[in-house]
Amino acid sequence: MTNKTNKNNDNSVYIISVLFVLGIVAWALIANESFGNAANGLYVFLRDNFGWMYLMGMFFFVLVAVLLAGSRYGNVKLGPDDSTPDYSYVSWFAMLFSAGMGIGLVFWGVAEPLNHFVNPPLGLAEPGSADAAQLAIKTSFFHWGFHPWAGYSVLALALAYFQFRKNTPGLISSIFIPLFGEKRVNGGLGKFIDILAIFATVAGVATSLGLGTLQINSGLNHLFGIPTNTTSKVIIIVIVTILFMLSAVTGLDKGIKFLSNLNLGIAFVLMMLAFLLGPTVKIINAFTAGIGQYLGSFTPDSFRINAFGDNSWLGGWTLFYWAWWIAWAPFVGTFIARISRGRTIREFIIGVLLVPTLGSFMWFAVFGTLGVNLGLDIATEAAKVTETAFFVVMSHYPLGSIISLVAVILLCTFFVTSADSATFVLGMMSSNGDLNPSTKRKVIWGIIQSSMAFGLLLGGGLTTLQTASIAAAFPFALIMILGCISLFKELKNEDLDAVNERYKEQKINKV
Secondary structure (H helix, E strand, O other): OOOOOOOOOOOHHHHHHHHHHHHHHHHHHHOHHHHHHHHHHHHHHHHHHHHHHHHHHHHHHHHHHHHHHOOOOOOOEOOOOOOOOOOOHHHHHHHHHHHHOOHHHHHHHHHHHHHHHHOOHHHOOOOOOHHHHHHHHHHHHHHOOHHHHHHHHHHHHHHHHHHHHOOOOOOHHHHHHHHHHHHHHOOHHHHHHHHHHHHHHHHHHHHHHHHHHHHHHHHHHHHHOOOOOHHHHHHHHHHHHHHHHHHHHHOHHHHHHHHHHHHHHHHHHHHHHHHHHOOHHHHHHHHHHHHHHHHHOHHHHHOOOOOOOOOHHHHHOHHHHHHHHHHHHHHHHHHHHHOOOOOEHHHHHHHHHHHHHHHHHHHHHHHHHHHHOOOHHHHHHHHOOHHHHHHHHHOOOOOHHHHHHHHHHHHHHHHHHHHHHHHHHHHHHOOOOOOOOOHHHHHHHHHHHHHHHHHHHHOOOHHHHHHHHHHHHHHHHHHHHHHHHHHHHHHOOOOHHHHHHHHHHHHHHHO
């Protein structure tokens, strides 16, 4: 299967995508009230009529990832049988973690557990109680656990497999060749899939950049009294846009790799500071109990939807997250695929699914416990404004100002890394899968996605950011499900005896 050259001179995906996204940005900037109302209406429609699809789709991705990791295809390389990984485990984990979670961890690390502590999900505990505190940790684990990373892993795996083992372009549409054939994939159907992927990526990343802007502004206000207004947000977006443009120009191996390693280092220092200065034993207990409760209720929680009542909590939390992860999947999937050449399917899934999930659990155990440990009154006050929750909680602990300052720095570096990675991926997607897209194209996408983030903020702040993700993710969920089917279909053609023999030889040679 080869499909490397037949799209090289076709810029239709790039032109259509840019025009479509610019139209959305113009609407958000010029008529932000109309845009906000339309986004909210679409959100309510999708939540009420298709919430079940998000739940079933995300659980399906978990099943696919687990089945593939334990299957007879586990030793198949993402590349030729003699290929080796391009990056060390540390750099690999750092890049996929920075791209996959980034700003969201800092934004929600304190805010989500506090919200569930003050308003326990579905009335399952008394607000402020010990049960509410443990439920808050478990619910945060659920939203940031296996589901998002399973979604990333199945799409990234399909992309890496077709791109590096079957020599197809690094495009979402390429994974559908076994289902639809090369002619359709190179035609209108393939272009439609790639345009949807680009739109989902821009909307998903713009959501994160918008969240980052809100919290950076709030952190600077808390630390230095800088006002939280439109002018401040514009200045933050412009400065960070210039920074990630500079990083984008330096390329993958220098800019993104360096910043990802830096992110991991800063995040680890921040977490360890909070762990040591906070209620250490409670944090360890919360981590331990949270994992047990998470695993124990994994399946029921995955399908929890009220057939005869109100699903507003589900829509505001679980469905928002599931849609956010799906909207991020083309971006994160393409990026993870790009940095995972040479790994086996089993190694890939274990790395992408388990390591970042445990990292997220540690993060929420630490910062969630710091929040709920202060009691209901302070938690209620902190949870009133989501983007300031982190800084309000930290102000009640030793060295709180230093931790807050480190968090603002981490937000900025995560912002730069996410935007930088996204411009790289959007450049690939709109350049017929070119693994090294031009700087000009990356810069154009960088400006567009920053403008989109600002437009979403003007259109209604956090609420509109959430609705944009849910809307963008809806069609892409179906694409991801079909992509899994296509991957399984192509894997059946593998000569597994030869694959396993070469795998054993390589293991012996390493020893």
